[in-house]
Amino acid sequence: MLRLFLFLFLLLLSWPPVSGDAGATRLDVGGPPSKIAVIGAGIGGTATAHFLRQHFGPEVQVDVFEKGEVGGRLATVTVNHHDYESGGSIIHSLNLHMQDFVKQLGLKYRRSVAGKTAVFNGEEVILEETDWYLLDLFRLWWRYGISFIRLQMWVEEIMEKFMRIYKYQAHGYAFSSVEELLGSLGGSGFINMTRRPLSDSLLELGVSQHFIDEVIAPIMRVNYGQNVSIPAFVGAVSLAGAQTNLWAVEGGNKLVCSGLLKLANANLLQAQVTTVSPVYSGEIVQYQLSFNTATGSGSELYDIVVLATPLQTSVASGVKFQGFSSPFDTLPGEYHRTVATVVHGYLNTSFFGFPDPRLFPFASVLTTDTPDLFFNSAASVCPVNISAGFRRKQPQEAGIYKVFSPQPLDKAQLKTLFRSYYSVQVTEWQAYPQYASGQGLPPVELHSNLYYLNGIEWAGSAMEMSSVAAKNIALLAYHRWNRQTDMVDQKDLMHRIKTEL
Template structure:
C-alpha cells in the first residue's frame, strides 16, 4: 500500500491541475497581457503559475534590468562555476522539487559540512564525523536544548506543509497574516509579532545554546541576531538541517527554465513607474489598464497591461519604481550581505583554533568580535568538477556584513590566496518583530509578490508567494471570491476530498 503524505497529495494535485483547465466558464474574457517585474525565483515562478492558471492565450512580459535569477547567481573561479547567492534547498521544498523535475534538471545533494562555532578565542563546539559523538557533545554542553529546539521546529514545519495542499485546491490569500492564520491560526500569525529569542526561551532554551548555536545560525543565514521574528527564525533553523540539495549546474537554471517553459517574453529593461490609465471602449464602458514605463540603456518605452505583478523588493535602496496614486507603505530596509569566494588555505588560528583542522564550515557568535559572519568550503555546481589547484587550497565562501578588503583577507588567508570573487547583496529584509507585513494586493489587479519576504525570505517562500499571487490574480479576475481568504479551511477540504 502506498503511504499518503503531503508530498504525494501535492504531486497528484499538480498532475490533476495540468489535466483539468483552470479557467471557469463565467463568460469573462481572460486578460490579454500580464506584466511581471523581476526575473528572480519569485518572478520566474510567477510567470510559470500565471501560464498554468490563465492558459495559452495571455501574453506574459517579464521585466529584468540585470541577470535572470536575481539573488540566484554563479561566478567562475579557476574554470569552475560556484554559487554566489542562494545555495541550498530543503528536501521538503515541494515547489522547487517540482520545478526541477518539470524542467529536466537534476538535484544534487549538498555535502554535509563539519560545523565549528567560534567565540573569537576558541571553537566552543566542533562537529565530528560520527553522529553519536555529536549527540553526546550537544547533550554534554547544552543538555536537552537541541532536542527541544528540534521538536519545536518540526511542529511548526509540519503545519506549514499544509500550504501545498491548500494551493493544490486553488485557495489563495490577500495577506501573509491570513495565509499564516490558515496554516496555524493565531499562533502562527503571532510568530511574526515576537522574536525567535522570545519563542525559544518560552520552551526552555538556555542562554548558552541561544548564544552559541541559535545566534550563529541567524547570523549566517540572514546576517542578523535573534531579535528577528520567530517565523523567519524557524525557517532559518529548518535550513540548517542535513540532506539539503542544490540544482546541478546552478540554482539560477530554474529561473531561466521557468521563463522558457512559460513562453514568457523577457524585456531587458529597468521599470521606472507603474501608473493606472483609463480608456473608454466603443460600448461606452471605461476600463482600467496599467502603464508600465521602463528604460533600456539610453532608450525608454512603455506597455499597457491588464494585470501587473511586482516580483522585486520595493524600497529606496533596492528599487526606484514609482507607483502613482498609491499611498500605503510597501517596503522597508534590506540587510546588506557580502559574499566573497576565495581560493586559498584558511587561517584557523584567526578563530582561536590550534592543532589539526577538520571543519568545513565555521560560524561566529555575536560576542566573537569577528568581522565575518561565517565561512564554509563550497563545491562547484558542475557534477564532475576537479578540485582547484594547488591541492591544499579550497574555495571558501565567506559571509560578512561589509566588504573584507585586502587587510582582512590577509588575516584570513595569510599565505596568500588565488582567485577571489565578491558579490554585494541586499539579501533579505531587516527583520524586526514590530514589522508590518505588507499585503499581496496593492490595488485592483496590482500585486506585490515580494510581500512574503517580510515574513521569511527563502527560495521556496518566493515560489509559494508566486503560486498564491497567480491564484489570487486568477480568482479576482474571474470573480471566484470563494477561493480567496477562505474561512474554516480544514473543514472545507474534508468536504472536497
C-alpha cells in the same frame, strides 16, 4: 454502477477550476486577460510567470521585465573556470515547489560533498561536528541538556503546519494578504511569531540562553546576517535551513529561473520599468508600464501586473507609481546588507586554533555574536557542477572559500583569515529584510489586479517562500479576475478540503 457515475458527475461539478481554460469561466464577465506583466525575473517572478501560465492558459501574453540578470539573488561567480553559488545556495527537502520545478525542467540534484561544521567564538572553537552522529548528540546533551530536543520538536511542529499550504494551493485556494496565509496555516500563533523575537519564543519554550548564544545565534548569522532578535517565524525558517536534508541544483540554482521562463513561454524584456500608471475605462482598470531598454524607451498596457521586486528604498528597484490615490513606491522597512566574498587561497587555520592546517577538520566555521568578529561564517565551497571524481580541497591546499560578512573585508581582515590568496571576488547583496519585531507585513494586493510578491519576505525570506507567494498570487489573480470569491480567504480550509474529497 449508476450511483458511482452520479457521484463522479457531482464531484466534477464541485471541483475548483484552478487551471486550464480560463475563458470558459470568464464568459459572463468579459473573457480572459489579454496581457499580464511580471516585474522581476528572480525565483519569485519566474515562478509567478510559470503559475500564471498554468492557470490562465496558453492564450494570454505573459511579459517578464528584468533590468539585470535572470535569477536575481540566485547567482554565481566564476573562479578558475568553475562556477560557485554567490547567492541563494541551499533548498530544503520539503520544499515541494522547488522539487517540482526541478522535475518539470529535467534538472538534476547536485551531488552533496560531506563536510564538518564548527562554531568559533573569536578565541576558540567551542562546538564541533564529528564523524559520529551519536557522539554529536551526546555532546549536545552534555553541554546544553534537552534544549536541542525542544528546539527540534518546535521546528518540526512549525514545518508540519506550514506544509498545509501545498494542500490548500493544490485545491486552488488563495489568500489576499500574508496575514491571511499564515493564519490559515498556524492561526494566530503564526501571525504572532512574526511580531515577537526568536529569543523570547525559545526561552519560553525552555531552550537555554547558553544554547541560544552558541548554536542558534551562529545559525541566524550565517543565514540572515542578523541576531536572535529577529522574529520567531523567520527564525524557524532559518533553523529549518540548518538541517542536514538540504540540496541544490546541478549547474546552479539560477537554472530554475531561466527554465521556468521557457516553461511559461514568457517574453523576457531586458528593461528597467520606470512607472506604473492606472488607465481607467469605466469600472475597468488597466496599467500602463513605462520602461527603458538599452536601445531606448517604451510603454505597454497590461490587464494584470505583478511586482516581483522589492519596493523598499534601500533596494532602489526604480519603479514609480503615478496616478494612484495613495503611493506605494516606498514601503516601510529596509533590506539587510550582507557581503559574500569568494576567495581562492589558503585558509589561515591558526586563527581558529589549528597551527597545522592538516589537523583542521572543518569545511565550514560559524561564529557567535561577538563584537570583535568581523565575519559571520567562512566555508569551503564546491562548484555548481560536481564531477564523480570531485573531492573537497584539504586545508593545506589552495581552495575556494565563501565568507559572509556585514561589511566588505579589508586587506587586514583577509590576511587574518587567509595565509595567502590568488583571487578575491566580492558580491554585495540586499539579500533579505532587516528584520525587527512588530514591523508589520506588506500588502499582497496594491490595487485592483496589481499585486506585490515580495511582501512574503517579511515573514520569511527563502526560495520556497517566494515560490509559495508566486503560486498564491497566480491563484489570487485568477480568482479575482473570474470573481471567484469563494476561493479566496476561506476559513477552516483543512475541513473544507476533507469535505470536498
